[in-house]
Amino acid sequence: MPAAPSSLPPPDAAAKKAVRALSAPQKALRKLGLVRDMDLALHLPLRYEDETHITRLRDAREGDEVQIEGVVRHQEVAAGGRRQLLVTLDDGSGTCLLRFFNFYPSLMKQMAVGARLRVRGQLRSGLAGPVMLHPAVRAAGAPLPERLTPVYPATAALAQAYLRKAVQSGLARADASGQLGETVPPDLAAGMFAGLKGAAGVHPQSPPPTLREALFFLHQPPPDAPLAALQERVHPAWLRLKAEELLAQQLSQWRARQERAALAAPALHVRPDGLHEKLLAALPFALTAAQRRVSEEIARDLARPQPMHRLLQGDVGAGKTVVAALAACVAMDSGWQCALMAPTEILASQHFDKLTQWLAPLLQARGQRVAWLTGSQKKKERAAALQAIESGEAALVVGTHAVIQQQVNFARLGLAVIDEQHRFGVAQRLALRQKLAGQEPHLLMMSATPIPRTLAMSCYADLDVSTLDELPPGRTPVLTKLIASHRRGEVIERLRQQLRRGAQAYWVCPLIEESEALDLQSATQTHAELAAALPGLNVGLLHSRMPAADKKAVMDAFASGQMAALVSTTVIEVGVDVPNASLMVIEHAERFGLSQLHQLRGRVGRGSAASACVLLYEVPEGGRLGEVARERLKAMLETHDGFEIARRDLALRGPGEFLGERQSGAALLRFADLQQDEPLIEWARQAAPQMLARYPALAGQHVQRWLGARMDYLKA
Structure with missing residues (x-):
């Protein structure tokens, strides 16, 4: 094949040129990820406006959203x-004052005296009668819409x-091209709502709407549609979309399992x-029953010729x-190497020492x-480590993300261990798995943030x-105290007494350091204050x-x-083990996430001394903490159970805290x-393996529709 003329731009340059040629609204659509017709069809409204009828002022009530x-x-x-x-607008039954603080000559021209207008907004009470602030304005005369008007997520x-x-x-084109066809077989779809009880308008035994019916309903709901059910996303049309999305997620993960099972x-x-x-015999302590059980589970996985993909979760100090x-x-007994990767050098160093x-x-x-x-090693030390890894002399390699860099060549990597796995991105985890040419290493991921049940079932x-x-014997309960920041001096005095006792x-x-943007107590400032005190x-x-x-x-x-006291940022959040440390003070505790507070509390109570965790909080102007901050601090007082903490944190913050970069931001x-x-979720879990076994082609179409290029993220 002859070479392409040098004057032709490479494909990526042509693609960039095509994007530059787009109009500003078209670029804005791309920024929202709305490229395919299916993307547009699945871009669902945030809320709806009822423009299907005109309300007379004499019939309207204060606070109503009216047209x-x-x-x-x-x-x-x-x-x-x-x-x-x-x-001043007169509708024949009364007048309403329209008030605009931001306006342009074009708006003034549109609203000239004598013009007949249709306006929509919230009716408020004014000194001289009804008032609307910044209502939506359009010329009168156009036919009233027959359906509710959707309001979509957008950009400026x-x-x-x-x-x-x-x-x-996009919805019409997707429909015409058959993209809205059913990918969920009727026998599986029949049980979609079986587990639902008490949902508005949902009968567990009734068939759910089809995807096409659900999408057309959500984009063009009739005037009598139940707005509350639509806003709360519990209408059958919404439930159909949620079920399809969850099924796509389950299918992609089941396929990932099947693909791994086919690997060597x-x-x-x-x-x-x-x-x-020999290690069991040399350890200065006996394993707990939980540690023995989990070690046996892992050993069974490692004995198989398919790659292990296991998450080891346990509370702080387990x-x-x-x-x-x-x-x-x-791994080393079988002549293979093991790599352990931790997200911070402090945590990696703790692992290395132990x-x-x-x-x-x-x-x-x-x-x-x-x-x-x-990454911070001196050149000579690093070169020696790389040589030992490549020769196999280094049977166990411990480090940070430096372990996955291109110049690191393992002789025989059989097991990869990733600690605090949610702190690593997809690309980093995949890079570690690809260090063994021709075969996959076994993968053990560890997390001190227990995974709530619904997250384990889905993501x-x-x-x-x-x-x-089960916690090892000897761990002492940690007393948690909540103290307002104006009592900081009392905390420092208590600290002095404790430190004097050893x-x-x-x-x-x-x-x-101090920040002008955030009025928070900084580590450097606190260090200077405590050193003086x-x-x-x-x-x-x-x-x-x-x-x-x-x-x-x-x-x-x-x-x-x-060192008696250590002033620190959250670099000591995980892995740091100093049994003699018995007091933890957390400044501005209201600014930390719940799981992070629990992790920090877990740095004390690791020895025999009675331990305490003091949560210093700042009351904002107005004298009341925000609702989320109050719930976090309340949870810390009420429970030490990491699984209960994780459940509450999921409810407060959503799944992002637990997933980290598992989905690479998508x-x-x-x-x-x-x-x-x-x-x-339960329906999708049961339907996915059946669908893969009985309807593999439909399963592929379903995953492609919902996830597209994002399927690989779940394999990490």
């Missing part, structure tokens, strides 16, 4: 503190009139008298690290070692989940901007007891609500 039609009797621009356009560059027309056109992975076995058994160490021993303490003596006898790999349905639901304490702040005591400072060597030196000093659930729609 009136009348003749302009008077217009003036009132001067004074703020210019405003005042227009996209007028509702343009967007409505685009959506209606090394079969890893526990060897008699191998590292696994002992996930030793379970990961035992899994690593299974795993080296447990495993280095055992590996040394085999001529192997534990390697350390981070984590492609994973096998192991749960550490205790150690954390003091966590949300910022590193605690003479003779060593007060350290730790934050993410410090060089790695300095962070390690500070943590080593605190862990060894040389929310896979646009319509379904994990709290509200559990019966639909």
